[in-house]
Amino acid sequence: MKNLVVFDFDHTLVDDNSDTWVVKCAPDQCLPDWLKSSYEKGRWTEYMGRVMSYLGNSGVSGDAVRRVMESVPFTDGMVEVLGFIASNKKIIDCIIISDSNTLFIDWILQAAGVKGAVDRVFTNPARVDHRGYITVERYHSHECGQCPVNLCKSKALRDFLQSQLRGGVQYRTTCYVGDGGNDLCPVKSLQQGDLVMPRKGYALERLLSRPGPEGRALKPRVVAWSSGLEILRELAAVIDALEKRVRDWRRSLDRCRRGGGPLPRPFIGNERRSDNMASVYLRRVLIPESVDPSCKKILQENGIEVTEKLNMSKDDLVDEIKDYEGLVVRSATKVTAEVINAAENLKIIGRAGTGVDNVDVEAATKKGIIVMNTPSGNTLSAAELTCALILSLSRHIPQAVMSMKAGNWDRKKFMGSELYGKVLGIVGLGRIGKEVATRMQSFGMKTIGYDPITPPEVSVTWGVEQMSLEQLWPQCDYITVHTPLMPSTTGLLNDAAFAKCKKGVRVVNCARGGIIDEDALLRALESGQCEGAGLDVFAEEPPKNQALVNHCNVISCPHLGASTKEAQTRCGQDIALQIVDLLKGRALFGAVNAQVLANSFFPESHLWIKLGEALSAVLRSCNTSKQPYAQMDITTLGGSLKGSTDLMSSAALVGLLKDGSKNNPNLVNALTMAEEAGIRVNRKHSNEGQGLIQKACVMEVSVNGIWYKATGSIQGDVPVLLDLNGSEFRQPVPLSGNLLFLKAAVTPQLLPAITGVLAAAGLGMVSFSASVTHEGDQWSCIGLSSPLADLGALKSLVKEVAAVSI
Numbered sequence: 127m128k129n130l131v132v133f134d135f136d137h138t139l140v141d142d143n144s145d146t147w148v149v150k151c152a153p154d155q156c157l158p159d160w161l162k163s164s165y166e167k168g169r170w171t172e173y174m175g176r177v178m179s180y181l182g183n184s185g186v187s188g189d190a191v192r193r194v195m196e197s198v199p200f201t202d203g204m205v206e207v208l209g210f211i212a213s214n215k216k217i218i219d220c221i222i223i224s225d226s227n228t229l230f231i232d233w234i235l236q237a238a239g240v241k242g243a244v245d246r247v248f249t250n251p252a253r254v255d256h257r258g259y260i261t262v263e264r265y266h267s268h269e270c271g272q273c274p275v276n277l278c279k280s281k282a283l284r285d286f287l288q289s290q291l292r293g294g295v296q297y298r299t300t301c302y303v304g305d306g307g308n309d310l311c312p313v314k315s316l317q318q319g320d321l322v323m324p325r326k327g328y329a330l331e332r333l334l335s336r337p338g339p340e341g342r343a344l345k346p347r348v349v350a351w352s353s354g355l356e357i358l359r360e361l362a363a364v365i366d367a368l369e370k371r372v373r374d375w376r377r378s379l380d381r382c383r384r385g386g387g388p389l390p391r392p393f394i395g396n397e398r399r400s401d402n403m404a405s406v407y408l409r410r411v412l413i414p415e416s417v418d419p420s421c422k423k424i425l426q427e428n429g430i431e432v433t434e435k436l437n438m439s440k441d442d443l444v445d446e447i448k449d450y451e452g453l454v455v456r457s458a459t460k461v462t463a464e465v466i467n468a469a470e471n472l473k474i475i476g477r478a479g480t481g482v483d484n485v486d487v488e489a490a491t492k493k494g495i496i497v498m499n500t501p502s503g504n505t506l507s508a509a510e511l512t513c514a515l516i517l518s519l520s521r522h523i524p525q526a527v528m529s530m531k532a533g534n535w536d537r538k539k540f541m542g543s544e545l546y547g548k549v550l551g552i553v554g555l556g557r558i559g560k561e562v563a564t565r566m567q568s569f570g571m572k573t574i575g576y577d578p579i580t581p582p583e584v585s586v587t588w589g590v591e592q593m594s595l596e597q598l599w600p601q602c603d604y605i606t607v608h609t610p611l612m613p614s615t616t617g618l619l620n621d622a623a624f625a626k627c628k629k630g631v632r633v634v635n636c637a638r639g640g641i642i643d644e645d646a647l648l649r650a651l652e653s654g655q656c657e658g659a660g661l662d663v664f665a666e667e668p669p670k671n672q673a674l675v676n677h678c679n680v681i682s683c684p685h686l687g688a689s690t691k692e693a694q695t696r697c698g699q700d701i702a703l704q705i706v707d708l709l710k711g712r713a714l715f716g717a718v719n720a721q722v723l724a725n726s727f728f729p730e731s732h733l734w735i736k737l738g739e740a741l742s743a744v745l746r747s748c749n750t751s752k753q754p755y756a757q758m759d760i761t762t763l764g765g766s767l768k769g770s771t772d773l774m775s776s777a778a779l780v781g782l783l784k785d786g787s788k789n790n791p792n793l794v795n796a797l798t799m800a801e802e803a804g805i806r807v808n809r810k811h812s813n814e815g816q817g818l819i820q821k822a823c824v825m826e827v828s829v830n831g832i833w834y835k836a837t838g839s840i841q842g843d844v845p846v847l848l849d850l851n852g853s854e855f856r857q858p859v860p861l862s863g864n865l866l867f868l869k870a871a872v873t874p875q876l877l878p879a880i881t882g883v884l885a886a887a888g889l890g891m892v893s894f895s896a897s898v899t900h901e902g903d904q905w906s907c908i909g910l911s912s913p914l915a916d917l918g919a920l921k922s923l924v925k926e927v928a929a930v931s932i
């Protein structure tokens with residue numbers, strides 16, 4: 127039996143509203159007032175029709191709209207969720223029911239390469255008409271009094287379920303993931319055993335948590351989510367439950383075979399784990415600091431041996447790490463290049479938290495070790511501590527507490543100032559920066575900020591106006607930093623920046639020591655340019671130099687941003703589950719250095735990885751000079767390989783670099799190793815398949831100015847060669863086994879002479895393919911029962927010979 131996942135689109139799969147995103151195409155990126163005010167409640171599709179006509183009339187082409195739509199951001203973790211669904215298609219069907227339109231959804235899914243996860247989309251039909259304008263129509267008419275006129279999601283879902291039932295498909299569990307008020311109607315029709323996943327902080331969650339009938343009468347289980355990881359976990363649990371059923375069923379079958387029980391009913395389900403190349407073997411994990419116990423428990427429940435050894439010195443860690451395939455740390459453990467290079471077996475470094483500045487990610491990548499963190503587990507706790515420090519600075523709470531404990535009652539000394547109406551500058555508008563902004567706005571603070579990546583039109587939707595740092599410094603009463611520690615953020619707030627600030631500015635650092643230059647801060651505090659600082663983090667932890675900590679206007683904490691029960695539980699669980707998901711080949715979440723692996727969880731991707739490796743093995747064998755490679759060009763062809771170019775390039779490099787390199791190349795380090803070996807890598811995708819071949823990979827390598835080229839594809843479950851060095855194989859050559867490639871002018875004597883050599887070596891011919899003749903020569907590929915050890919005897923018969931075992 128299958129499971130069904132139903133997604134809303136806007137603010138669920140994507141982190142914005144695709145219909146309002148389209149305004150970015152409009153002249154000056156805004157719509158005229160007459161158009162905006164023409165919206166009538168419940169008649170959104172008609173309004174969108176007018177918006178699209180307006181865009182058409184303004185000269186905005188369908189292609190221009192498509193380009194803008196392709197930039198709509200996916201919600202955190204949703205691409206991974208879709209990847210997971212795509213790799214479990216045998217047991218998960220997935221549909222989208224949305225008030226957007228067919229064009230937008232299609233473009234956005236296609237651009238992210240996740241369309242394969244979705245079986246059906248129920249939304250307003252849209253098309254580009256003969257004028258090049260986009261037109262949108264209502265999805266259907268319905269009689270539900272509670273939904274907008276164009277779409278009742280409940281009816282769409284009911285109709286789909288009924289038509290599936292007619293086709294013999296009944297779902298075991300339906301999981302509905304949504305955010306908005308119009309998701310309430312379908313959710314009410316779900317049954318016991320189903321699951322509703324409302325997005326945290328959005329209308330659906332509020333409606334479901336009301337004490338009224340909506341919340342109470344609901345039959346399905348409700349689990350709120352804020353990132354795709356939580357959805358992934360629920361879906362993974364559904365699959366685990368299914369796998370348990372498979373195990374139980376097998377046991378019953380065994381019993382029956384031994385004559386001990388009735389024949390169990392046939393079981394239909396996905397008994398095969400996705401066998402992609404990202405699956406990693408992990409037996410032992412070391413935890414050298416205090417990580418929530420749930421981490422150890424989850425890892426152990428999944429058959430991993432866990433050793434906790436706290437307070438290890440650097441040398442102890444260098445000694446100890448050799449025996450482990452996994453390492454889980456927080457911020458105190460410094461995972462230096464020395465530690466990494468001593469870690470002979472290490473495959474994963476898990477950071478139960480956000481910042482990875484304590485891990486030498488570059489050294490890990492070079493060694494092919496995956497580094498992953500739990501990016502959202504402690505966001506709220508860090509944001510709350512930041513707010514607490516801002517409040518404490520404004521009212522001198524810590525100093526007043528200390529004074530009272532010393533027996534004083536000093537009301538004058540601790541005169542504060544209100545936050546209301548003050549300006550808070552937020553440098554770094556990522557997860558934590560955003561949460562700080564929305565919380566401090568409730569105190570009436572004006573929030574301004576700077577972030578080189580977060581678009582101003584996005585931050586403005588949560589009340590933060592962006593500007594340059596030059597403009598920001600002089601306006602702020604308070605400044606808080608929320609960037610990672612990197613060369614570009616080290617000393618971001620330094621003497622020069624303090625000089626530009628308002629006299630009496632107060633600063634908070636809950637991100638990383640060093641983002642605010644500590645010496646400059648002390649000077650600013652002493653001169654009165656800075657009136658107070660709230661510090662949770664220090665350049666050196668614990669700080670040996672106590673000058674800042676001891677300053678009367680500094681309030682400080684020993685790196686407590688993530689130290690809440692909730693954050694620790696989330697981070698501990700998240701990192702363990704992420705490791706388990708990776709081991710089981712389900713999904714890759716939170717990797718900071720192995721994004722290329724994320725695509726390896728899509729169906730068929732393991733075959734494409736195999737093809738990349740096989741093509742490079744063929745080309746490697748052609749390079750008889752054994753000179754180093756200067757360049758590799760990879761082109762993927764065909765729409766469905768869009769998004770797989772990087773993965774295929776890394777796979778091809780793995781194949782190319784395997785020869786003669788000391789380090790083991792893998793998908794994580796292939797690109798870095800190629801760079802080190804001086805190989806220029808060019809990656810390209812073209813949506814056009816070549817001739818009849820709709821999906822293919824073309825790989826070319828150059829050695830000493832000579833180019834070798836192979837084109838391959840997948841047929842059934844097998845990588846095949848279509849073309850070698852310009853000679854086309856009309857009958858594709860399966861790339862497996864012991865293969866002999868020969869280039870020669872076609873003569874009647876050639877084949878008997880070759881078979882004679884093979885027979886003399888005691889080898890049988892398993893297969894034979896020949897290319898079309900190219901410039902008088904033909905490439906042949908002979909499959910052999912065993913590898914031919916000595917190619918010498920063939921060299922006198924042919925122009926080129928290469929042997930490879932795949």
Ligand SMILES: NC(=O)C1=CN([C@@H]2O[C@H](COP(=O)(O)OP(=O)(O)OC[C@H]3O[C@@H](n4cnc5c(N)ncnc54)[C@H](O)[C@@H]3O)[C@@H](O)[C@H]2O)C=CC1
Nearest residue numbers: 480481508554555556557558577579609610636637687688
């Ligand atoms: N005190 C504590 O216990 C905790 C500290 N942290 C620290 O907070 C940092 C931020 O965490 P998140 O918000 O989750 O990360 P995030 O990745 O969501 O946001 C960081 C933002 O900084 C921006 N940024 C990068 N360079 C910048 C620059 N030069 N100027 C301005 N902005 C820049 C990025 O574009 C990004 O939007 C982490 O890197 C970590 O070091 C995180 C959790 C707990």
Ligand SMILES: O=C(O)C(=O)COP(=O)(O)O
Nearest residue numbers: 456457458479480481688
């Ligand atoms: O997650 C982060 O970046 C933090 O700074 C939290 O560090 P911790 O896990 O508390 O050592």
